[in-house]
Amino acid sequence: MEIASELQQSNFASEEAKAIVNVIFTGNWVTYQQQELLKPYDLTMQQYNVLRILRGQNGKPMTVLAIIERMLDRTSNASRLVDKLVEKKWVLRRECPNDRRAVDVLILPEGLALLEQIDEIQNQWAKRFAHMSQKDLTQLNELLDKLRN
Amino acid sequence: MEIASELQQSNFASEEAKAIVNVIFTGNWVTYQQQELLKPYDLTMQQYNVLRILRGQNGKPMTVLAIIERMLDRTSNASRLVDKLVEKKWVLRRECPNDRRAVDVLILPEGLALLEQIDEIQNQWAKRFAHMSQKDLTQLNELLDKLRN
DNA sequence: TTGCATTTAATGTAATTACATTTAATTTTG
DNA sequence: CAAAATTAAATGTAATTACATTAAATGCAA
Numbered sequence: 252m253e254i255a256s257e258l259q260q261s262n263f264a265s266e267e268a269k270a271i272v273n274v275i276f277t278g279n280w281v282t283y284q285q286q287e288l289l290k291p292y293d294l295t296m297q298q299y300n301v302l303r304i305l306r307g308q309n310g311k312p313m314t315v316l317a318i319i320e321r322m323l324d325r326t327s328n329a330s331r332l333v334d335k336l337v338e339k340k341w342v343l344r345r346e347c348p349n350d351r352r353a354v355d356v357l358i359l360p361e362g363l364a365l366l367e368q369i370d371e372i373q374n375q376w377a378k379r380f381a382h383m384s385q386k387d388l389t390q391l392n393e394l395l396d397k398l399r400n
Numbered sequence: 401m402e403i404a405s406e407l408q409q410s411n412f413a414s415e416e417a418k419a420i421v422n423v424i425f426t427g428n429w430v431t432y433q434q435q436e437l438l439k440p441y442d443l444t445m446q447q448y449n450v451l452r453i454l455r456g457q458n459g460k461p462m463t464v465l466a467i468i469e470r471m472l473d474r475t476s477n478a479s480r481l482v483d484k485l486v487e488k489k490w491v492l493r494r495e496c497p498n499d500r501r502a503v504d505v506l507i508l509p510e511g512l513a514l515l516e517q518i519d520e521i522q523n524q525w526a527k528r529f530a531h532m533s534q535k536d537l538t539q540l541n542e543l544l545d546k547l548r549n
Numbered sequence: 550t551t552g553c554a555t556t557t558a559a560t561g562t563a564a565t566t567a568c569a570t571t572t573a574a575t576t577t578t579g
Numbered sequence: 580c581a582a583a584a585t586t587a588a589a590t591g592t593a594a595t596t597a598c599a600t601t602a603a604a605t606g607c608a609a
Contacts, residue, residue: 256475264552271430272457277544279473280426281420295595315558323425328596330559352604378418383547388415391543394536395426396417397528400430443566464588477566479589501574501587 254305283308288376292341292369299369301332303359305342310319312355314347341365423547437525441518442488446473448518450481454491454507455515463496490514492524 263269270370281297289299304321305313319329333356336342341362347353412418431445453470454462461468468478482505485491490511496502532540 254588266534266541267526267532269527270537270540272524273544274423274430275427277423277449277548278431280548281423282427283422283522316556322422324428327484331595334559346556348447348604350557356556371549376418377416380419380547381548381549383416385415386418387546389542389548390539391419391547392415392422394540394543395422398532398540399426399429400531446565465586477586480565483589496587499575499587503588 263294270398272338274395284376286303288372289369292365294365294369297332298335299320300324301329301336302341302358302362305356305361308358310357312345312347312357314350314353314355316353336362401542412494419547423544433525437521438518441514443514444484445520446471447484449473450478450485451507452509453506453516457513458505459506460495461496461506463504465502467505485511488495531543 263272278282285299286296289296294302295320298381300323304318307321315329315333318333322329333342333354337344341359343357345355345357347355380388412421418452434448435445438445443451449471450467453467456470464478464482467482471478481489482493482503486493490508492506492508494506496504529537
């Protein structure tokens, strides 16, 4: 993305102002690449995110509400995201036994297999960050965490 | 955003894996706040971004293509973004004298006044980052730049 | 227990975004 | 110069997102 250099050139009023734009820009930059990476699998970032959350449950089902709480990108449309995943047979939706208002969502073996396949590609892709030292990465994580407080 | 703590708890395979999620998450986090901040002005982030790019021109007009090149979030719909800004009388669109295919876009005094008003609110909001030292901010900017290479 | 408030998910809708196509103008090339 | 290729912007459309509303189930209070 050539705009990166643009960001560097721009003269910002302060390091703070630059940091704000930089965080947004870099987030978009990574998101864009992830989207490209997922395109062949007919998965949007949001759908992928939900699948990974479900995998994290290790077989336990999750209600839609619980999924929303863990999503990177808050949205009220988890219902429709799950719809898409059900359509594609990657997850199962069934009535929650304890609470008939709620719906249990469960990742299927096909969904897990898909994720494993994508893991491979992710690992390949992540090599583009080989120039970041372990210290760099730790520091970056600390600073981002600190930014959010 | 309570999910922040969630991010901290999650056990990632590596600092690298965490950094990737962290950059996306923090970008979304800042974006979300910016959107909230802009809501009263009936401006989307994209529209705001275009307005600021135009302000950066100091009165000089810009073609739609030139705007696209500077946008934080690449999209082919700069035309329609400009539409919205024209509707709201914040910018002017006119045929480019050198090239009749192109369209010159120019920010109007009303647009500049709006931005100034928003600058105020941005400054207020930015106070929430007072806990970041100058060194922190510089380091964060350097690491984000380095991440993108 | 009945009625009311709350919770959970789904749905309706309008706006936005992504992606492809179209239109018009310009540039290139034979 | 005419035809073909390229460029700039607009438009069509399908999918996604944002936001509000609805429907159903549950919990709570009188």
